[in-house]
Amino acid sequence: LPFEPLFVPPALAAATGDGGWLQAMLDFEAALARAQGLDEPAPPRLDAAEIAAAGRSAANPAAALVEALDEPDAHRGATSQDVMDTAAVLVTKRALPLIEDELAGVAAACAGLAAEHRDTPMAARTLLQQALPTTFGLKAAGWLVAVDEARDLLAGVPLEVELGGAAGTLASLGDEGLGVLARLAAELDLAEPVLPWHTRRVRVGQLGSALALTAGALEKIALDLKLLAQTEVGEVAESSEGGRGGSSTLPHKRNPVGATLTIACAHGVRGAASVLIGALAQEHERAAGAWQAEWGALSRALALTGGAAASLREALEGLSVFPDRMQSNLELTGGLLMTEAVSSALADRLGRAEAKNVVAAAAQRAATGERPLRDELIESVDLSADEIDRALDPANYLGSASAFVDRALKAHEERR
Amino acid sequence: LPFEPLFVPPALAAATGDGGWLQAMLDFEAALARAQGLDEPAPPRLDAAEIAAAGRSAANPAAALVEALDEPDAHRGATSQDVMDTAAVLVTKRALPLIEDELAGVAAACAGLAAEHRDTPMAARTLLQQALPTTFGLKAAGWLVAVDEARDLLAGVPLEVELGGAAGTLASLGDEGLGVLARLAAELDLAEPVLPWHTRRVRVGQLGSALALTAGALEKIALDLKLLAQTEVGEVAESSEGGRGGSSTLPHKRNPVGATLTIACAHGVRGAASVLIGALAQEHERAAGAWQAEWGALSRALALTGGAAASLREALEGLSVFPDRMQSNLELTGGLLMTEAVSSALADRLGRAEAKNVVAAAAQRAATGERPLRDELIESVDLSADEIDRALDPANYLGSASAFVDRALKAHEERR
């Protein structure tokens, strides 16, 4: 990944890079030794590039690493795939909390915005056209629920140790196989699978999916942010502290850079996840190709999901929200946005169908003529000016918006 | 989908086709009326093609359907997306049991094979090369666990009703919004969401993922089947009843047609699921494009996952298994497959490292020379002919294979 620090937080880059993988492989070897009551191999001095290059003759780097150990016997019972699969799970286990930390920050920021703007009216937009009013709080509450749904998906992926030996039978461990497997799982604090999963990759695909869906949930928020930050909309802006999002030649710009990086990362996660989801068909007891494709895809999916979350968190934590602009945008259509509310107010008197027709006619005249909707309504409908003004006020036609916000905040609170 | 009956069972094709969608939309309208204490609209006579064509002016078919109702008032509170999203969930709710039924059949067939062949030795193959012995039971047990994992993923997707109105606030329902939402969910036996999910599509993506992973789990089994059915391997064959898999010009062929259709379906599911997973970034309160892309993708993902399962079930239920061929294939390398077992047997006497060297040297001579491994071993290693024969017998080097089969069957049993 060129320009990795542009996209991925350093700690996550380290956890999912060569170093993270080698450490995880060594941790497997050490734990396997302990699980068999053997001496742990001394951690060798390893060069990732050398290990990787040497691995070309085996199509995986595990054998080269095992050869570098001083106690190859500790590796007993394990095959290369046991090393790599368990390492992949350990890399995941170490990367996920870094991702979750960013996601928790995103969720907290969404919750904060939802609470603060619980009752801040803004235009709801369907097909990018203003529809009825909603609140910024409800929008942020929707983001919050999505992020929490994604976090649950990530938390629900089982992280299972892998140990099966060359054929998945643990034959070289004789009668001790199941015992060693259980102890190894305990040593590494990983779940114990029913069977070795050398070519049963549902969990790998599930992880890839959960990461793609998480990134997609974040991308939705970023999409809303960049749309709201448009010059012509101007309802939010990312922080411009330290020149962020600015342009030396275009001083008025306040680019949504956090949202942009989030979206870029989400594209990358989808690509990487498609590799994981598309690699379930693995031959017999070890695949020739589909398995080896996972390592890079897994690292990239983890790193970029975390990158998406970190950039979005920055965007949300530094977000400026402009309720005045939300209000003035609500007025852009001169009240046309509120015709449903007027019809509702009139329905008691005229019946729904007739009320709708009358109001629609007034709206039509207002939309094409010179006179504002309010005047057209005063003239043509059987409501007082006060009633009309009340009906035209977006703040009075928010339905269950605030109640929904409360539900979302409560669900978020209970989740912890 | 041209030639749909080639791939998709008729009931599932119906459930996910125009008819299934229209019925679901009508069911939504009827339930919404009931939830508001209104009269249900009489089911209109609908032409799916007309509804769809009329829908072009709104970019969705819901408005055209609502217009065809005799009680449009019953639609009160709902927006087009409420109709379509709830219909999508109902289509899913009706398709999933059809899929699950086929998956249960697949799992049962796998369980049957695992039990029957718990101790049937066969060659494990890694990178498509014979490695150590395993059992056909363990292979089938691995299939079983994967299918059950996939079934759990499918069962874990929440099916939530959608009702939010044009802005997701339920404004036109005044104070009754939350009540109607709850009653609608109850009427349709769907879960109630925390908030309307018009542009929070994590669940849609989760469903797409679960279907793709299910199809992938099935594809792995189909891949193993077609590899085992190769002319040169010949360890299994699909049923040839009624000319199935035969060829008029090539009478010896017994094509793995069920496995083939399964794999073809799995490709299609992945493509459809990628649409669902790739459509989470939906703008504001209703998306212009990403949402409308879901309907076709959802139908196809459901239909083809069921198709994959049905074809694989046929393949497995009619599967011929040839243990003799498994045995003769195990002997193809003249015992070289068993060198690890011989080393193990010798390790007590010589130590692991020395044992391995001695046996490797014998294996090397056997592999390149004229004399079979058994003879080389008798000459060069400190084991009796009996001990050597025992070590060379695959049935004696199966490690925890049978125990693993038992674990898998037990987990499957407890799952019900």
Place this chain on the structure above:
Amino acid sequence: LPFEPLFVPPALAAATGDGGWLQAMLDFEAALARAQGLDEPAPPRLDAAEIAAAGRSAANPAAALVEALDEPDAHRGATSQDVMDTAAVLVTKRALPLIEDELAGVAAACAGLAAEHRDTPMAARTLLQQALPTTFGLKAAGWLVAVDEARDLLAGVPLEVELGGAAGTLASLGDEGLGVLARLAAELDLAEPVLPWHTRRVRVGQLGSALALTAGALEKIALDLKLLAQTEVGEVAESSEGGRGGSSTLPHKRNPVGATLTIACAHGVRGAASVLIGALAQEHERAAGAWQAEWGALSRALALTGGAAASLREALEGLSVFPDRMQSNLELTGGLLMTEAVSSALADRLGRAEAKNVVAAAAQRAATGERPLRDELIESVDLSADEIDRALDPANYLGSASAFVDRALKAHEERR
């Protein structure tokens, strides 16, 4: 595809549906007979669903169709895959002109807009923030070039006949193989491949790619349209004739329904194309699964690409463009958009660096203070009010925009 007429023009739906496929298969059989100097089989009465269902025992529908012919001998030399592959190419050959017709319409509409609005200033937007001025003509010219690039990609996909027999050797045709192959290609007006391409699927993937890229080029235009049509931007609107894009409850809406359908179709094309691009790895002389996955994906990719083009063409042909709104949007930032232009004007006098600093300072004051940029500039920079007004006029800072439009129109003209 549920609600197909919502997305796909009827002629294209027919060409890529069951009927189109069966006709293409029959055309292959008839042409093969002619190529061998045999009697053509009489066209049988076929039921697509029956053919497809019967095909389950062979995992393809060709054998069932051949059996329905009265002259099965005419099929001599051909294998099922020859029928299906050539049919796929014929379906493509018949669908592409329907798609190309829509694309030509899209291109013509873009060219018309580019010519008409060659010099209509509007804000260029980068990261969705107003940057410098551009013209609507240049934007449309960019669309035009993209569509023509896509048309070239589609036109560049070779359409090759398939004839190889069961093993790809044409063995059953003895010495006549190459002759029959050449005559068959001529009969069907298809290219003759160097070799049968039963498992050489580069061309299939190339077609899938070209369709995905075409759909992507269309989606970019649709994306711009829906963004320009936003209530807060209002620079274009799709036709509202006949209630198109309107909403009974929201009378002010003018939904970008054509753009929306285009984007929805593009998502679907990508999903289908991913199946074609992902199915190149086909085993030996005929694949078990990857090949059979192509038919549905091909039909869908063709149908939805045409659907995307047809919907976009409607959107563009009925597009209302609002130059006044473009102008007023250009003024939203009070001239801040033009600071680069002012710096340029001042550079001759102060040097580029100093000019930039002075103007940036004035812009900063204007952005944060009360006074408009023009006043700040008059006070602080060494330019006359006239010079400042000239520099602040977007129409004077369009660089090569018009020249680029001319280049694009010329290239389009020469392409025909």
Place this chain on the structure above:
Amino acid sequence: LPFEPLFVPPALAAATGDGGWLQAMLDFEAALARAQGLDEPAPPRLDAAEIAAAGRSAANPAAALVEALDEPDAHRGATSQDVMDTAAVLVTKRALPLIEDELAGVAAACAGLAAEHRDTPMAARTLLQQALPTTFGLKAAGWLVAVDEARDLLAGVPLEVELGGAAGTLASLGDEGLGVLARLAAELDLAEPVLPWHTRRVRVGQLGSALALTAGALEKIALDLKLLAQTEVGEVAESSEGGRGGSSTLPHKRNPVGATLTIACAHGVRGAASVLIGALAQEHERAAGAWQAEWGALSRALALTGGAAASLREALEGLSVFPDRMQSNLELTGGLLMTEAVSSALADRLGRAEAKNVVAAAAQRAATGERPLRDELIESVDLSADEIDRALDPANYLGSASAFVDRALKAHEERR
């Protein structure tokens, strides 16, 4: 990408990594200066990680690099995207010859195998079942044509310079815009676009597609190799020189490691290409997210395509081919493979239909009974033993196989 040297040749890793990108960015800046008759900036000492980290505030690394230049004025006229896009094209221009070199090696190896084994009979396999005989030469010729098709696709992607300035109008260059653009293209030996392509990404997607299709063509070959190398098939083996593909514990293994790495790389290329193909919908004049997603995907697609080619080249150049095993595999079905040939031989005497019936009956008896097909035929058909033996010899039923090989070799020869 963890363990990059396992998959990617060092030169290609360098060309597509941080260093390659930074060099390309600097080359753009220098060429832009020359194109404007300005002094080139002195190449600064750059730290890729610092540049990338600094780029977070702009969502791209170009601004940080330009700031590090001693002559920022040389950057005049260009926007960040001009730097990045042209750099992406230069990275591609430098990576493609490295890939092409490997592809040429693959093609040469295929051509060599096709020529050497032009007449070596082997079983054609359809749906992984032996069908009729073919030749290994024809199989290799098919590989050759596919690789050459892919090479043509790669060579056909236009490599265009990018220069448009902030709005794509080249406004800051005044009247010199088109001149500078042309000179810049010439300086860098890149094509000149009709218009800047800031958000017209058809070419980027085309490159991604071409790489995915190339990788897919290579994967097909690798798939055939690993299937042919199966223990039970044994018709080819990759080189075992230096322990390649061996296993210390499984001495008989000769793992197809080159094919395995090729397939793994192809999975990764598909994932990366899907990002490029899926990012065409870029907003207005510069995208917020879709554009920034390209860099990593492009690098990975280039690197892994080259990796796939390099590994496959190694596999093919060191390939052992075993014609004896091909012959003995042809005999596995006891002649059933040849029934079509016998029918053909008999057709002159009995007519095609009757001949087919008679032979099919004999084949059926042979398949289910004790007597070999030859004996059944001698007894039941009106052909001499000699004629039967001739018909049963695979070498006599190869149709146009050799002629096809010659056509492929000629086409390959003429291509150079």
